[in-house]
Amino acid sequence: MAHLLGAESLSVAFVTRTILDNVSLGLEAGDRIGVVGRNGDGKSTLMRLLAQRSAPDSGRVTKRRDVSVGYLDQSDVLDGDLEVGRAIVGDQAxxxxxxxxxxxxxxxxLVSEVDWHAKVSSLSGGQKRRVALAKLLIADDDVIMLDEPTNHLDVEGVAWLARHLQQRWRPTEGGMLVVTHDRWFLDEVCNHTWEVHDAVVDDFDGGYAAYVLARAERDRMASVVESKRVQLVKKELAWLRRGAPARTAKPKFRIEAANELIADVPEPRDSLALSKMAMSRLGKDVLDLEDVSLRIEDAEGAERTLFDKITLRLAPGQRLGLVGVNGSGKTTLLRLLNGELQPSSGKFKRGKTVQTAVLSQEVRELDDVGDRRVIEVIEAEKRVFAVGGKEVSASQLVEQLGFTNEKQWTRVSELSGGERRRLQLLRLLVGEPNVLMLDEPTNDLDTDTLSAIEDVLDGWPGTLVVVSHDRYLLERVTDTQMALLGDGKLRDLPGGVDQYLELRNAAGPLTATGSAASPAVSGGSAGTTSEAELRQARKDLTRIERQITKVDAQKDKTQKQMDDAGARPDADFEHIKSLNARLQELQAEIGDLEGQWMEAAEVLGE
Known part of the structure; x- marks a missing residue:
């Protein structure tokens, strides 16, 4: 493969520490590289150096003379005086x-909902981000570098961007470097992973799933990484091997080694045990919305219906993920559930023992404690906290979510955006709510911190509602998903996020061309499976496996209910009969899903 650009002996040091130390690496044609690492370890610094937007203290970056590089920075670089159209396409008619x-x-x-003639300066931060990304992608650069491109994109936007990058070049052409905390996105678009840590860069084959496996093996064999971090990586690996996201890009190598490594790792969470604990803390009633409608005023002062007779009943211990188009009311729904808003019509019922906590997107709740230190903020709430059935001190819990002993004594006003989000989540958890609502919790967080947060949530026994565009997080910490489709309705998603994207695609074209989002592949001969068909088959396998797992759990639950009912002296035979009928329906559904699985597996030759 042709060499595009490279770095020789790069070193960068700030006042207090070395960020990169004698790093050498290269980008070849066909490379799609995801860059991961903890916040502050130098991911964005490395990308700026490779894009030649900044200079190293020593070493050099070289690239072929004919190679052009497109670069998306995290900061706003657009001319605010330009109209949106001109900012993207320049002077083209x-x-x-x-x-x-x-x-x-x-x-x-990316920008179908943005006013073409609006001044860039009048746009929201998310809209500016989309405009900047669109401007970059319409160019024909040989290499593109993207720093957190999924920020401000919804689930649909992230899926579109992944498709675009998959189809942008032929497999042996072009090069891409992406810094992102979105683990689903990393697996979809990357064939290599660079981990930036301790002033070095380690190279791994494959996307995020392969990186987790390789890193777990590296840590085990080297025996130099602290035990807590190893356990988190192993737990993440267990999820990847056992859980829903059997990723399309996950290489099926060293499977026996992986199984041996996670043989002693428990399931991420015991849903039954957590549900029983939640029942004892919450009682039967949690939060109910029944036939709720909500009318609001838009920016022009006109009234519109945001929710139209929606019903949502949260159960003790339920873990619900919410997805939806921008403006469909996801954050507003959380405010209704929290009692901050009253519906225009319908009923809202709150259980007597319910204690809610909401992690907002802006985290302004920390403004009042800006002059206090991290550990002081947590200890003011509580000094001892129960995690996964064990008692830990406030200091231990703070450390578990990435605040080192030194960081624990940092003033809140000096924390980064990601650190503020972590601190506020901890603050909410130590208050021991029994209903926790998280509004886009992954913003500004690195993959290691996300794993740590997921580990804490695994042992948390309350009711959880998560609004997020992060598919990996939703599948990892929630058991059911629902969608707001922008039509005022709330829709169940037994097929998860894949079903949501199918519904959105069926509702209308996702592109300005009026065609389906994924263009048909032509030129294949009869009997030949196209790349598009293979990709679809892999996605179908993932979706069907997830559905089989859910239906199988329902079948086991129904079987237990039938067994318990039959064991009673005053057995209700009509009830047992209805349970048996339900059991037969679930068994038939599993049989149908297994048939679909076999068809998809046949396409892949598995």
Whole structure:
């Protein structure tokens, strides 16, 4: 493969520590590289150096003379005085860019809802981010570097971007470098992973799933990484091997070694035990919305219906993930559940023992304690906390979520955005709520911190509601998903996020071209399976496996209910009969899903 660019002996040091120390690496044609590491370890610094946007203290970056590099920074670099259209396509006339299917696809995927004639300065932060990304993607750069491209994108936008990057070049052409905390996205688009840590860069084959496996093996064999971090990595590995996201890009190598490594790792959470604990803390009633409608005023002062007779009943210990299009009311739904808003019509019922806590997107709740230190904020709430059936001190819990002994004595006002989010989540948890609502909790967090938060949530026995565009997080910490589709309705998603994307695609075209989001692959001969068909088959396997797991759990639950009912002296035979009928329905559904699984596996030759 052709060499695109490289780095020789890069070193960068700040006042207090070394960020990169004698790092050498290269980017070849066909490389799709995800960059991971803890916040502050130098991911963005490395990308800026490779893009030649900053200079190292020593070493050099080289690239072929004919190689062009497109770079998406985290900061706002657009001219605020320009209109959106001109900021993206420059001086091109409408008929010029509109005749280019690639540009139309980018427009439809990223900025279809942005006013074409609005000044860039009038846009929200998320809209500016989409405009900047669109401007980058319509160019024909040989290498593109993306620093947190999924920030401000919803689930649909992230899925579109993944498709675009998968289809942007032929497999042996182009190069990509991406810094992101979105683990699903890393697995979808990357064939290599660079981990930046301790001033060095380690290279791993494959996306995030392969990286977790390789890192767990590295840590075990080297025996140099602290035991807590190893356990977190092993637990993450157990999830990847056992759980729903059997990722399409996950290489099926060293499976026996992986199984041996996680043989003694428990399941991420005991749902039955947690449900029983939640029942004891919450009682039968939690939060109920029944036939609730909500009418609001839009920016022009006109009234519109945001929710139209929706019903949502949260059960003790339920773990619910919410997805939806921008403006569909996800955050507003959390405010209704928290009692901050009253519905226009319908009923809202709150259990007597319910104690809610909400992690907001802005985390402004910490503004009042800006002059206090991290450990002081937590200890003011509580000094001892129960995690997974064990008691830990406030200091231990703070350390578990990435605050070292030194960081624990940092003033809140000096924390980064990701650190503030971690601290506020801890503050909420130590208050021991029994209903926890998280609004886009992954913003500004690295993958290690996300794993630590998921580990804490695994042992938390209350009712959990998560609004997020992070598919990996939703599948990891929630057991059921629902969607707001922008039509005022709330929809169950037994098929998870994949079903949501199917519903959105069926509701209308996702691109400005008016065509389906995934273009048909032509040119294949009869009897030949196209790459598109293979990708779809892999996705179908993942979706069907998740559905089988859920239906099988329902079957086991129904079987137990039937056994318990039959063991009673005053057995209700009509009830037993209805349970048996339900059992037969579930068994038939499993049989149908297994048939679908076999069809998808046959396409893949498995």
């Amino acid at each position: 409408d008929h010029e860019w509109a005749s280019n299917p690639k540009i139309r696809d980018v427009m439809g995927g």
